[in-house]
Amino acid sequence: MAKGNGRRQDVSRAAAGEIPVDLYRCFVFPNRMREQRHAAGHVRLLRLAAVIPEIPYIRLSKIERGEVVPRADELRRIAAAFGIAPAALLLDIDAPGFDIARWAEPFLDGTPPDMAEEQFAVLLGAALRARRTGDPALTIAAIERSFGLPPVNLSRIENAQKTFDRWGAPVREALLRLFDLANETELRAHVAALHASGMLDGYLANIANPTLRHERTRTRIAELATTLATPAADTPAPVVAAIAAAPGAASVRLVPVLGTPLPHGLIADTATTEKAEAPHAAGPRAFGLRVCRATLGGGLPGQSVVIVDPDRFPAPGGLAALREEDGWRLLSVGADRDGRMIGFSSNPELEIPLDDRDPAQIAGVVAAIFP
Known part of the structure; x- marks a missing residue:
């Protein structure tokens, strides 16, 4: 790999086809x-x-x-366990001595990458982006509903986070349905043909571009540093507006209640005239969310209100509010045999991996108020 600006460029290119591969694309937060x-x-x-x-x-x-x-609150908890300031966990990735390859070395198993599979992962991500661009009806929600490909996996495939052989059978089968192909051999041939025709060229640089990765990482670290210095600065706008419209909420620990029903079990964060009492342990950004429908079964009726705390990450056995494209989704939280957190919904029936979601989209539910 070539060196440049004090750090590695981190791109490998095959002699044939010039398919770029950023070997460190999975590391979004060096720390x-x-x-x-x-x-x-x-x-x-x-x-x-x-x-x-x-x-x-x-x-x-x-x-x-x-x-x-x-999230900033997670960094604060980690730093408190170490007895240091949270900012001491952040890295300056623009420092002359920073090298992503050296930083990542302890987390790699030492096995040389299979460049052919790495290249196919990049091409598949580009092909999926091209497929969605060519069909406006293929929204994130439509892909999950029609092909059984959850948003988190869709994002990871489009960003070549794993090689194809590491995906489980359900994901591979969903991809075949999405491309309307019979088997893996056809899929690989289809993707290769798209690449040969030049149709993927415009997408490749966004998947295997270490400069863009570096810029995104720099931005995220800078945002975290700012949030750690001003913890209330990242309060979601709808919640800020609702809190401002709830006189006396802070003094009596009443919080605004949001929520109107949307299709597919989602809840819009529409402000209402209601207020609800939050428990003492709820954070300063907590708000109420009307359940609207019994998406988790009869144990949580649609007339109930849950108290959502954006500063608290959920744990298995509890409830979570997941921010999606159009609104909030309530989930019960469990864990699989490997300890990965999964969010479950009864109506509609969903299983959503939570560990790979943007933590800013996930909030813990700290209380429920029944009618």
Whole structure:
């Protein structure tokens, strides 16, 4: 790999076809957590997870590995466990000595990448982007509804986060349905033909571009640094407006209630005239959300109101509010055998992996008020 500006360019190109591959595209948040964890005496990450029960072990691992961007409250909890300032967990990726390859080395298994599979992952991501661009009806919601491909997996495929062989059978079958192809051989041939025709050229640079990755990472770290300095600055606009319209809410710990029903079990964050009492432990950005429909079954009637806390990440056994494209979705939270958090909905029937979602889209539910 070529060197440039004090850090590696991180792009490999095949001699034939010029298919770019950013080998470090999965690392979106390089940080100092591993270094600070060792300095604080937490040799094993599992030991640290026991000290911070609010953050599930799997998510804690993903934060340390730079695979997800944490929320400011998560960084504060981690920093408190280390006895340091939260900003000490952030890296300056523009520093002359920073090298993403050197930083990532502890998190790699040492196995040389299969460049053919890496290239196919990039081409498949480009082909999927081209497919969606060519058909405006293929919205994120329509793809999940018609082809069984959840938004989190759709995003990961379009960004070549995993090679095709590492996806499970349900995802591979959903892709075949989406491209209307019979098998993997046809899919690979179809993608290769699209690439040969030049139809994917305009999409490749957005998938395997270390400069864009570096810029996005820089922006996210800068936003975190600002949020850590001004913790209330990232309050969602609809919630700010609703709080402002609720006189006396702060003094009596009443919070505004949002919510009108949308299709497919979603809840619009429309302000109402209602207010609800929040528990003492709820954070300053907590708000009420009317359930609207019994999407989680009869145990949580549609007339109920839940208290949503954007500053609290959900845990297995609890409830979560997931911010989607058009509104909020209420989910019960469980974990699979590997400890990954899954959100469940009864009506409609959904299973949504939560660990790979943007943490800013997920909020814990800290109370429920029944009619």
